[in-house]
Amino acid sequence: MKSEGVLKPYFKQTWHIYLASATLHAAASVVFAYFPKVLGEFTDKLKSGELGTHDVVHFSLMLVLIGLGYALLGGYGQYLVMYVGRVFEYMTRRRLFSHFSNLSEHYYSKNGVGKMLNYFMNDVTGVREAISMGINQTAMASMLLISCVGAMILSDIPLYLIAASVGPLVFIPWIVIKIGPVIRQRSRKVQESLGTMTETAEEQFGGIRVTKKFAVEPIMIKRFGAKVDQIKTNQLSLVRISSLFQATVPFLGNLSLIVSLAYGGYLTIKGDLSLGNFVALTLYVRMLMNPLQQIGNVINTVQRSRASLQRLNELMDVQPDIVEAEHAKEANLAQNPIRISDLTFSYPDAAQPALSDLDLVIQPGMTIGVVGRTGSGKTTLVKQLLRVYDPPADAIKIGNTDIREVTLESLRNQIAYVPQDGFLFSTTIAENIAFARRKAAQGEIESAAKQARIYDNISEFPEGFKTKLGERGITLSGGQRQRTSLARGFIMRAPLMILDDSVSAVDAVTESEIIHTIQQERQGKTTIIIAHRLSALKHADLIIVLDEGRIVQRGKHEELLAESGPYAELHAIQEEGSQHADGH
Numbered sequence: 001m002k003s004e005g006v007l008k009p010y011f012k013q014t015w016h017i018y019l020a021s022a023t024l025h026a027a028a029s030v031v032f033a034y035f036p037k038v039l040g041e042f043t044d045k046l047k048s049g050e051l052g053t054h055d056v057v058h059f060s061l062m063l064v065l066i067g068l069g070y071a072l073l074g075g076y077g078q079y080l081v082m083y084v085g086r087v088f089e090y091m092t093r094r095r096l097f098s099h100f101s102n103l104s105e106h107y108y109s110k111n112g113v114g115k116m117l118n119y120f121m122n123d124v125t126g127v128r129e130a131i132s133m134g135i136n137q138t139a140m141a142s143m144l145l146i147s148c149v150g151a152m153i154l155s156d157i158p159l160y161l162i163a164a165s166v167g168p169l170v171f172i173p174w175i176v177i178k179i180g181p182v183i184r185q186r187s188r189k190v191q192e193s194l195g196t197m198t199e200t201a202e203e204q205f206g207g208i209r210v211t212k213k214f215a216v217e218p219i220m221i222k223r224f225g226a227k228v229d230q231i232k233t234n235q236l237s238l239v240r241i242s243s244l245f246q247a248t249v250p251f252l253g254n255l256s257l258i259v260s261l262a263y264g265g266y267l268t269i270k271g272d273l274s275l276g277n278f279v280a281l282t283l284y285v286r287m288l289m290n291p292l293q294q295i296g297n298v299i300n301t302v303q304r305s306r307a308s309l310q311r312l313n314e315l316m317d318v319q320p321d322i323v324e325a326e327h328a329k330e331a332n333l334a335q336n337p338i339r340i341s342d343l344t345f346s347y348p349d350a351a352q353p354a355l356s357d358l359d360l361v362i363q364p365g366m367t368i369g370v371v372g373r374t375g376s377g378k379t380t381l382v383k384q385l386l387r388v389y390d391p392p393a394d395a396i397k398i399g400n401t402d403i404r405e406v407t408l409e410s411l412r413n414q415i416a417y418v419p420q421d422g423f424l425f426s427t428t429i430a431e432n433i434a435f436a437r438r439k440a441a442q443g444e445i446e447s448a449a450k451q452a453r454i455y456d457n458i459s460e461f462p463e464g465f466k467t468k469l470g471e472r473g474i475t476l477s478g479g480q481r482q483r484t485s486l487a488r489g490f491i492m493r494a495p496l497m498i499l500d501d502s503v504s505a506v507d508a509v510t511e512s513e514i515i516h517t518i519q520q521e522r523q524g525k526t527t528i529i530i531a532h533r534l535s536a537l538k539h540a541d542l543i544i545v546l547d548e549g550r551i552v553q554r555g556k557h558e559e560l561l562a563e564s565g566p567y568a569e570l571h572a573i574q575e576e577g578s579q580h581a582d583g584h
């Protein structure tokens with residue numbers, strides 16, 4: 001399904017402003033086209049000796065009126081178009097943002113954030129220039145062209161003289177057709193290299209702490225320098241062709257002026273053309289040059305922005321991978337079991353499935369422990385439950401409803417997912433905790449913080465819960481970040497809570513306190529705990545052991561210990577480790 005792109009909705013909303021502006025420009029141009037005519041008449045009167053003081057005042061007044069009329073009408077027309085250009089930026093950036101928000105994780109893992117930023121900034125501005133400044137100048141210039149040519153034809157200036165004078169100007173469209181596509185192609189390259197640079201910068205600033213720890217700044221600077229060099233090369237190549245284009249257009253204009261001066265002058269000396277008409281002709285040709293040059297510029301801008309427009313439209317056409325079913329139902333995780341049967345899932349473009357033949361029933365109120373080596377598919381299982389990636393049909397059911405048939409909002413609202421490295425926003429701690437429940441009372445925020453064992457830390461900050469976090473919560477330690485993100489999960493009081501290695505950066509004592517709280521707080525509610533430390537899973541009603549996407553063991557803690565297998569092996573290693581740590 002194709003979206004309607006970025007321009008259609010905009011023009012639907014603003015066409016009447018464009019119409020008003022075009023009318024104002026037309027009126028301004030008609031007024032301005034009188035200018036040479038008035039000067040021509042003035043010259044003729046001057047030459048015939050009929051010019052009196054009264055006439056000088058009259059002609060001067062006429063010129064002032066023409067100037068004023070042109071400035072007011074044209075100026076207001078220009079303001080209107082520039083104003084709606086900003087409306088375009090605002091509308092498009094909002095639409096882009098909400099479109100970006102709907103795109104699936106898969107899109108983001110394939111496309112860098114730098115590209116998105118480039119769409120947001122440069123492409124939107126590029127298109128705005130074409131449809132505000134571009135349309136404005138085109139309207140102004142074409143109206144002026146029509147008015148000037150019309151006025152010339154209606155005057156006594158012989159048509160053959162007009163044709164000869166205007167002749168060189170008709171080569172302008174030819175040049176536009178020849179050079180325009182080259183400009184467009186080079187402009188696309190510039191935009192692309194800008195996108196790559198933003199992407200590199202984004203990644204490198206994001207990873208600056210790692211860079212510094214490994215002292216590899218020179219390599220990073222060199223890598224970034226290469227991107228900047230590429231932009232310079234591409235931009236220079238664009239500037240060369242644009243300059244050639246912008247120099248050729250005035251050159252042709254000047255050629256026209258020379259013809260009108262030489263040929264018109266000759267005819268005037270011969271007496272075939274009045275001095276007034278000669279003055280008017282040269283003025284008209286001079287007046288034609290500006291709009292023609294403007295049209296040249298506009299075509300340049302439009303060529304450049306076509307590449308941007310194409311990219312924006314392509315982006316609006318990207319469909320989210322996860323879409324709501326037509327008659328989607330509300331999920332009810334509090335009362336219905338989650339039935340996973342024969343679940344096999346591969347990431348797009350992956351050679352191996354990340355999950356194979358999984359069978360599991362999670363009854364409401366159960367606590368499920370999930371353990372397995374890194375890369376065994378634990379997070380993938382969670383992503384399937386959250387529908388970050390859709391599972392195959394009927395592989396996961398909530399009650400009797402396929403998870404693909406429930407509304408995304410009801411599903412995700414009922415799951416409190418706490419990832420290992422929850423992203424914290426650059427806002428207050430309170431707002432970060434109340435992220436999924438904006439209206440939570442301070443008491444609820446504090447109680448969630450207490451449950452996540454972060455309350456005492458927050459109280460020690462100078463501004464308590466109002467303390468602002470830097471980008472990615474830079475002022476917090478790893479363990480504090482994890483616990484803040486855990487509080488964000490607690491506050492949801494959701495029917496299903498998923499802890500995905502959420503306490504890995506927390507010391508063993510605090511971890512056991514948190515697990516104890518979970519046991520108490522989540523009685524009767526479903527909880528899935530993914531952990532590497534088995535101590536966090538001991539109390540689970542059922543533990544599954546994943547290996548290469550398959551469930552290789554399942555049972556309670558004691559049952560699994562009694563079996564020989566990876567669980568007992570892992571337990572032995574961890575016990576040994578903790579005994580060493582305790583000095584036994």
Ligand SMILES: Nc1ncnc2c1ncn2[C@@H]1O[C@H](COP(=O)(O)OP(=O)(O)OP(=O)(O)O)[C@@H](O)[C@H]1O
Pocket residue numbers: 109347348350354372373374375376377378379380381
């Ligand atoms: N977005 C993705 N695209 C393609 N493959 C992926 C993606 N995410 C994970 N994988 C692959 O799927 C497999 C399972 O990954 P998953 O993240 O589920 O492991 P995990 O058990 O949660 O590991 P860890 O304990 O390290 O978090 C891995 O081989 C991983 O490389």
